[in-house]
Amino acid sequence: MSYAEDSKRYRAKKSKHPIRRLIAFILLILLGVAGYLLYTADPILDRPLRSLAESRLGKVHPYIADNSGLRAFVCGSSSPIATWDRAKTCIGVIADGEILLFDVGAGAIRNIENWGLGAQHISRVFLTHFHSDHLGDLDEANVQGWIWGRREPLHVHGPVGVDRVVKGYNQALGLDYGYRNTYGTERFLPMRGALMLAHAAEPRPGDTVEVYRKGKLVVEAFLVDHSPVEPAFGYRIHYGDRTVLVSGDTRRSATLERLARNADILFHEAQSARLSRLMAEAAARKSDERISYVMSKAGDYHSAAEDFGEIAHNTKVRKLVMYHLAPPPDQWLMQRVFLRGMPGNVLLAEDGLVFTLIPGETGVDQDMIEPL
Template structure:
């Protein structure tokens, strides 16, 4: 099961309709909680996300609307008896803030701290890339390894069936038949999370080839000067980011409180997003990760 759960979509200030940030990615039995702002614990209850489902907590940066819900989430984990390790990833320069937040949480969680300070892999399949905000900020990218899709017609023509198919996949060759003779390359699914940043190389890297890209969309294009001043993206920039990266599904979030209706931001993004499907996130939305990219027809 691969699904993205939206817990909150506000930016600096929550509104009556929008909670502070908070997002959960459910990916093959592992749950990743991104940027838990205030109220995340309650939003998890409303969304039907259990504390036991969270295995990693990923902070893009330590501004309050992205991390002040951390003590409540950890306390809930302790209350519910979560007994598996919980890995907390965050920018190294936020160490003081993170330790202060952790210190006021209820004890009892096997919490493992993982500060990072450079781009690269931080866990299997999970990478960080630096963004351009007012404090040290990183976006996250989760990528499934590429694989092979078996072609039934070619398998049949080669006389391979049953358990021999698995053996061929494991060993790469069965007699005169090579794995590449009866299969084609299958790209793995990719997820990207971009929050609080001006346009930058890191955001482009995260967007590249993403099946599902979640990105901030704090301002409309009419407030582009404010976006530059506070180092945020406009909705139009988010759409351009998706177009450049060949993104399949773009989720806009982190809306300024000046926009009680975020639908026009979605229209701005769609105008430039080319083939990307654009969704305007609402609190408690559940969004499927698109199925793997379809393969070209093979004879």
């Protein structure tokens, strides 16, 4: 091909470009106009927005609708130490359409709402003791449940002192109750549903006391050893012949291990002695005496994760779930420290872990909560 031919071709090719550019420009303008019209034309936008709103309302999570068994789930697996993907302490059970919470640490209600379980289905909260990492979301449990449809008071159980905590919360939220009651009217937001009711229990050392019973469900409280926090409870939950225990905060407790014998699930608080020691040493190196002191002393009234092989052996529970994790293991290396050398039935809690227990059967079905 000669040079003349080549350059002629090149010029012909080049001359097409302005046309392409013009077409692209017009298309862009048209797209912009279409986008603007779509954005401003409310009747067009209303349709997808309406179906979006409808898709989120009036739905009931299958766990709430299904009455065939007991579900026990982790609504908060961390301790006082905050971490991204763990709320502070909370264990929930769902029985016959009701949610019972065993402690309600900060972030727990956000979890429950995000999973679509519905705060209005929370009927009772059982506090183990009154450290703030166990009750930071009590206000959210109460007010969110009321807004979304609970018409009865939220019942709050706990050791002696629970009346003081509940009275304080009711007082702090009193203005909110009034605003919402006025705005929503007595018909839709009845004041009776707003005020929390306290129920204190006093179990004898080494024994259980029944604190709630409804149908197949029985909840018992017992004393654990979280001294100087006194009294501090653990809870045992029966549903027909199935049994779940929640330790609350405690040192290794012989009472707890006896009461948990052959249970289906034991949710037991766990503090890694090794990780706590390393944190205390790191804080000392950074001249943070305060944190160094707190981390080195916390083991005095908590249970060492390193003991869980023994706890599993003593109790012979089907599943032993470490929760109230301190420090919260947000990396696989830390998770390995918690689980090193543990038998297969020892698990590390994570938010959303759920177990299903059917009365008359022996299986423990394990899953992660599927959000609605």
